[in-house]
Amino acid sequence: MKESGLGRLPNVVFIPPQEAVSSYDLIRSAALVLAYNSSVGLEAIIAGLPVLCAGRARYHEVDPGLLPGSREDYRRTLEAYLAAAPVPPPDRAERARRFLDFELHRASLDFSAFLSERRGHPGMVEWRPFDPPSLGRSKDLQVAVGGIVDGSPFILPATPAYAVAETPTV
Numbered sequence: 314m315k316e317s318g319l320g321r322l323p324n325v326v327f328i329p330p331q332e333a334v335s336s337y338d339l340i341r342s343a344a345l346v347l348a349y350n351s352s353v354g355l356e357a358i359i360a361g362l363p364v365l366c367a368g369r370a371r372y373h374e375v376d377p378g379l380l381p382g383s384r385e386d387y388r389r390t391l392e393a394y395l396a397a398a399p400v401p402p403p404d405r406a407e408r409a410r411r412f413l414d415f416e417l418h419r420a421s422l423d424f425s426a427f428l429s430e431r432r433g434h435p436g437m438v439e440w441r442p443f444d445p446p447s448l449g450r451s452k453d454l455q456v457a458v459g460g461i462v463d464g465s466p467f468i469l470p471a472t473p474a475y476a477v478a479e480t481p482t483v
Contacts, residue, residue, distance in 0.1 A: 345394055354379070358409040363399045365391055371416075375409045376402060419469045422453040 319325045328334055340346065340357050348354030349368040357364050358375060366373055366380045367387060373380040381387040393399070426447065431437040448454055452469065460467040 344398060347391070355409055355413060358401070359406050359413070361401065361406050363394060363401050365394060372409065372412055375412050376405050419471075420467070422456060422467065422469070424451075424453060426451065427454075 320327055328339075336353050336356065340353065340360050340362065343357065343362060346354060346357035346362050346364045348357070348364060348366050348370060350366070350370045354364045354366055354370055355372045355375070358372070358379075364379055365387070369380060378390070381390045427440060427443050428438040429441040431439045456465075456467055456469055459465040
């Protein structure tokens, strides 16, 4: 990217990956967020900022305008955003919040009771000794088995807080 000459522009700053910087501070100082496939884009949507994705992010359905259909559409959209700050749809932040809540609380299965960090390999896990009957008591594991065996969704059952809709409306 630096070779492109963008670094010479007064409103472009390159931050190397080893530099510790808060993504929330960056979002707060941004007028527009360009994301590829990063949760920063989702966080910026929730913060009310215009966001444009260059790659299919897991949250792209929050707003069809997040992911243009082609490189040319992306370029046109970006140029339009730079010419006049776009105003995001009024309900987009709320749709993003619902998506994130669904993703964190219904679509994320927790197998931590059966796993432990692999010694000497940060970020890697391995099976820990566990009581086999505990497998049958794990709601998360039951969801995974149902998805594999029956083809049901890998989604935790709705609780009263989710009784309104089984899946988020995005």
